[in-house]
Amino acid sequence: MFAGSLPGQILLAIGQTVVVVCVCFDMVRALSVPRSHRRYVASTVFRTLAIPSIVSTGSSVLIGAVTWSWMDVVMSMFVMVAIIFRLHHDTDEDNWWKGKGKKLAGWARRQFSSRTAAAPAMG
Numbered sequence: 001m002f003a004g005s006l007p008g009q010i011l012l013a014i015g016q017t018v019v020v021v022c023v024c025f026d027m028v029r030a031l032s033v034p035r036s037h038r039r040y041v042a043s044t045v046f047r048t049l050a051i052p053s054i055v056s057t058g059s060s061v062l063i064g065a066v067t068w069s070w071m072d073v074v075m076s077m078f079v080m081v082a083i084i085f086r087l088h089h090d091t092d093e094d095n096w097w098k099g100k101g102k103k104l105a106g107w108a109r110r111q112f113s114s115r116t117a118a119a120p121a122m123g
Helices: 006-031 037-066 070-089 100-112
Strands: none
Touching: 006 037, 006 070, 037 070
8 A cells, every 4th residue: 555655654744744834834824913024924835835735634534534544534634624714714815826816827828828820921
């Protein structure tokens, strides 16, 4: 089984480290003064690590379910739901990602749009 092998254990350890760092920066964000640089950095790091943390915790849930370790499933689900709640709860926070969605979408649209250039005349 992959989860019991050395590469699996390394990936799980990296995933758990990402989750712990994400939760720690969320705590710094919660305890920092609003509109401060410290809160801005903490919010940016939290938003950056939230999705990988959710994916990592979701994989831990699946591994726990496959191995019939229901305590691991419950604890991982609790952490995953807490991160999702915190991600969606404070949406008015100022962070680096705020406003980047429209800019990235415009960039992607320009990159992947069909370029309708006239073919050079042959002759």
